């Protein structure tokens with residue numbers, strides 16, 4: 073990577089890489105270059121409206137995406153791992169989009185340290201899941217997937233606070249809720265390898281939600297807003313669904329996402 077590339081330009085290069093494993097490799101290389109100081113400035117760069125993606129999987133409405141029933145037969149587990157690989161591929165783009173899109177928001181260097189670490193994790197998660205799909209005789213792209221995550225990005229592209237509220241603090245937090253039951257179910261059917269992968273992902277995602285909380289609070293502070301009430305307002309304004317209990321209180325607490333954020337919202341909707 074030439075020395076003159078800024079972090080924002082490097083993030084756009086990740087977004088513009090289509091083949092999934094190449095995107096993941098570019099993400100990981102950016103993180104290495106940033107930590108080593110080879111990328112030595114944040115810079116600014118406009119991210120694409122839609123990141124480059126492979127021609128497969130087909131993107132369909134959620135009801136047309138294969139069901140992910142976890143059984144000892146491989147098909148339901150392949151559908152689950154495929155859906156998770158799709159989420160992680162989106163998550164790579166979401167991390168690098170936040171870096172590029174808000175690169176001129178006068179944020180401290182630690183903001184970029186956090187999101188490049190998230191992007192690096194998401195790339196590692198994608199690669200682990202893609203490897204596991206290969207072991208099961210499948211590949212990312214084999215099944216249909218849905219575009220909900222990128223839609224959430226589009227709908228919050230105008231405001232960092234809205235992006236943080238919806239992406240890490242709704243969608244990634246939801247991952248903390250739903251992953252432990254999947255892990256338990258995978259162990260019941262004897263797929264400890266996939267269960268271990270999901271446990272690693274769950275544990276890493278706590279840090280992602282924690283980064284979301286930290287920067288959500290930072291931006292609220294800068295704008296003189298009360299964080300929990302602002303979160304609930306942004307849910308009403310920017311989120312079409314509703315928060316779905318049961319919440320994983322232990323993992324949410326570990327991320328600093330305390331119940332005053334999500335419990336009142338859940339009651340009133």
Ligand SMILES: [Fe+2]
Pocket residue numbers: 160163193194197273277
């Ligand atoms: Fe992830």
Ligand SMILES: [Fe+2]
Pocket residue numbers: 163190194244277280
């Ligand atoms: Fe994540």
